[in-house]
Amino acid sequence: MILVTGGLGMIGAHTARALHDLGHEVVVTAHRRTGVPSFLAGRVVVESLDVTDRDAVLSLADRHDITDIVHLAGTIPDEDPVDFFRRDTIGLLNALDAARTWGVRRFAAASSLGVYIGRSEIPWHEGLDLPSTALPHLIVAFKKAVEPLTTHSLAGSGVQPIVLRIGSIWGPLFDPCSPFEGIVTYISTVLRGEQPPPVHADDGGDCCYAPDAGRAIALLMTAPNLRHDTYNVSGGRPVTNGEIGAALEALVPGLQLDLRPGRQHGPGTDPYLDIGRLTADTGFTPTFDIAKAVADYLAWRADNPR
Known part of the structure; x- marks a missing residue:
C-alpha cells in the first residue's frame, strides 16, 4: 500500500x-x-x-x-x-x-x-x-x-x-481564488460570465494539467x-496565453477574449521545465494537450466549484 x-x-x-x-x-x-x-x-x-x-x-x-x-x-x-x-x-x-x-x-x-x-x-x-x-x-x-x-x-x-x-500544475481541485496559478483564475472569470483582463498572446510558461x-x-x-x-x-513544454484563449473560444459560445499580440515585455522565452529525465526513466508523456485539458476542466467545473 x-x-x-x-x-x-x-x-x-x-x-x-x-x-x-x-x-x-x-x-x-x-x-x-x-x-x-x-x-x-x-x-x-x-x-x-x-x-x-x-x-x-x-x-x-x-x-x-x-x-x-x-x-x-x-x-x-x-x-x-x-x-x-x-x-x-x-x-x-x-x-x-x-x-x-x-x-x-x-x-x-x-x-x-x-x-x-x-x-x-x-x-x-x-x-x-x-x-x-x-x-x-x-x-x-x-x-x-x-x-x-x-x-x-x-x-x-x-x-x-x-x-x-x-x-505549474492546474486543474480539478485547484482553488480558483489562489494567487499562485493564472490559468484557473482566468478560466474561472470566464465561467462567471465576466471578461478576463487583457493578456499578451505570446506570454506563457510552464504548464501541466x-x-x-x-x-x-x-x-x-x-x-x-x-x-x-x-x-x-510537468508538461515539458511552455504553453502560451494564445493557446489557452483559443481553446476557450472554441468551447465557449460567443466568447471573445482580449488577446494582445506578442509579448508584454518584448522578445524572450518564458521558463519551463525539461522532463527528459522523467520520460527516460518512466516513459511518461503528457496525455493532455492544452485544448484537451481546457475541455476536461470545463466539464469538471460544470459540476464542481473547484
Whole structure:
C-alpha cells in the first residue's frame, strides 16, 4: 500500500487516483479537508490526521502495510513565517521518520520549479546548479530546503529518496481564488460570465494539467528502477496565453477574449521545465494537450466549484 500525505489536495488526489489506476492500494491522509472528490470515492482509504503529530503518523503502520510514501502535505503561510516553517518542517521530518522506521522502498517529497529561479538557461533541467538568490515566496524557500533534508535524512537507510520538482500544475481541485496559478483564475472569470483582463498572446510558461502531474508522480513511485533522486514533474513544454484563449473560444459560445499580440515585455522565452529525465526513466508523456485539458476542466467545473 502506498501512502500519500495531503492526498485530498489537488496534486495528492490526482496522484492517488493514478496510483489506483496502476493497480495499487492507496491510503491518503487529510487534516483540514474532509471532502473526497468523486474520482477517488471508494478507491482509497482516507486517514484523518495531522502530519505534525508524530505518534499519529507512526500509528498508520498499525493499520496499513505501507511500502512507499509520497509526502505532499503542506500548509499556506500566514503572518508568522517561523510558524509556517516549523509546521511544514515537522510534517516532513515525521514523514521521513516513518519512512525510515517502516523501511519503505521509496519516499517522494514535493519541491518546486521555483528552486531554479535565478538560472537564465531555458528550459530548466535537473543538471543545473541551484542558484543562491532571493526567493519570491516562503513556500519556494521551504521547498528548496526540502531537497537536502530529504536526501540527507534517508542516506544509508535503504529508502530511495525522490525529490519532485513540481511545475505549474492546474486543474480539478485547484482553488480558483489562489494567487499562485493564472490559468484557473482566468478560466474561472470566464465561467462567471465576466471578461478576463487583457493578456499578451505570446506570454506563457510552464504548464501541466493535474491528472498528468499525478500520473507522472505515480510512475516515479512504481517504476522498477530509477537512475536519479531528483525529477522535474510537468508538461515539458511552455504553453502560451494564445493557446489557452483559443481553446476557450472554441468551447465557449460567443466568447471573445482580449488577446494582445506578442509579448508584454518584448522578445524572450518564458521558463519551463525539461522532463527528459522523467520520460527516460518512466516513459511518461503528457496525455493532455492544452485544448484537451481546457475541455476536461470545463466539464469538471460544470459540476464542481473547484
